[in-house]
Amino acid sequence: MALIDLSKQVALGIDIGGTNTKYGLVNHRGEILSKGKIRTEKFEVVEDFIQELYDNIHPLIQQHCQDKVLEGIGVGAPNANYYNGTIEHAPNLKWKGVVPFAKLMSEKFGYPCKMTNDANAAALGEMMYGAARGMKDFIMVTLGTGVGSGIVCGGNLVYGHDGFAGELGHTIVKPNGRKHWSTGSEGSLEAYASATGIAITARKMRAEFPESLLNRYNEDEINSRTVHVCALEGDPTAIEVFRYTGQKLGEALANFVMFSSPQAILLFGGVIKAGDFILKPTRLHMERNLLPIFRGKVKLVFSELDEADAAILGASALVWENM
Template sequence: MKKEVAIGIDIGGTNTVIGVVDRAGNLLAEASTPTLTNTDVKNYLDVLSAKINETVFELDEEVEVMGIGVGAPSSNYYTGEIVGASNLGWGDVVPFVELLRQYYDYPAIVLTNDANSAAVGEMMYGGAKGMKNFIMLTLGTGVGSGIVINSELVLGHDGFAGELGHVITERNGRECGCGRNGCLETYASATGICRTVSELNANTKIPSELRKVPSGQFTSKMVYDAAVKGDELALEAFERTGEMLGRAIADFVAFSSPEAVFLFGGLAQAGDYIFKPTQKHMEENMCFLYSNKVQLLPSELDGAKIAVLGASAVVWKELEQIEQ
């Protein structure tokens, strides 16, 4: 009997990663191909489909491909379109699923964004297995989020629900790439903590080795390494970042009453340096109805593989809905 597998695809600005994943979340094969930007998307799909076929063909066992899940920026699950992804250069509105169906007729071909696919991946393969209500926050260059309520991903009427990184946490605060000011991702992301270090450098006299780094050249890894050494300014930056994130999570909890909030991404890899202040400020700002009821947890998915794992998990979720 052939093993059922899903193809998970993560479209990045430079490379596209392809993974063949079984129902248990085992990554059977992985490959990559350049993301051909600023060209006709059909040229890219020709190359992508060839790489998918090659990867499946070279497997050591016979498999049955049940579907393809694609994680891409600015994607809409409902329409199957990539909308306004300027870094890809394929046009304002790309009917990606419709075009991909010209190459494959699998039961499920699904498009979603990386945070939503990460949430489904956590539910299917990771720490949220068995949970019906949880929130996934991805703390990378920005802040992404996937919200699951009653085992269903929250998508909203237009497919773009759940952008918790763009909830305003500081009125008239930092300028955000979305055009507003004070969004959570300007504080609780890898870039946000670097901005916090710059502000602390300018407005305090806290001693720090980070003062030797030219302004604008900080990385979150530098801040973490300094914190591990006990650097006071780095520790204060994590405290302030945890405060902003914890306060925001307390508000998110009031919205959906999750069993857990999972943190994933570069900033989450700082471990206790980000988790402890976030937990503290989350509970300090929590409505009494939810106090000490919500777990704050790290993702259990392999960080290097989460994109393709999450994209593949969306296929199994889609098949469940088709079968109902």
């Protein structure tokens, strides 16, 4: 058997968002050797987008892979299908229908290409380089503009029969509850625990409490950052916004725990900047909704990965998965 020198292996990680696409060459230790970004929304045609990626990345590969081996390409993208390597009807991207993205990438770059959605990629990144190293059972929940999730059971990412598993943001936490601005569902986790949901809660609550510091902002300035600022100044309404959000999130997490009994739940994304304002009520309401056999067992922690790099690292981790 030939010995494999891990230090010589490199993966290309690409994270496609609605606005920007980030990419980086990553080694086995999760160090980014080189990175960059292009604007996703500039390209109406997917082939043009891939050409732009190639023009940007090919020189980096030539520069960094003279004494190293590029093992492959991992891509995190909204509505990416792990099994087919396609992007399917992604609402935030301009390329409509079912796009055979992995095939097009592979043909252009000459390397194998694997894809999954951004939250699954983030979970792989945590397992490979972050707070979930060595864990075989954990759930990653990303609290950003939306709520995403990646679920690892028995050391494997849960993809489901069609590659779309792990849409925990769309599970219903309050039947007949708040209507979701995009899906139309009523009472989903995302409607409460995303940055968007927190802003809705904050706007409602500041209207009820005229003395709240939240009232010093214009309507469009209300977001999880400004709520956090007010909470730090001791504003009870702002603190209640996070407590309420944490309650809804904690109730949802309890249900997830009784599904897959994870060792840890990792929280990630802009919302976690609120720190204990959100973490403490989340933990409390998770625990009180658990069966006794699950109580006090699940670590509820924040991600260890730098948010700016996590998406690239996660996408690159797809290349090492099952290697």
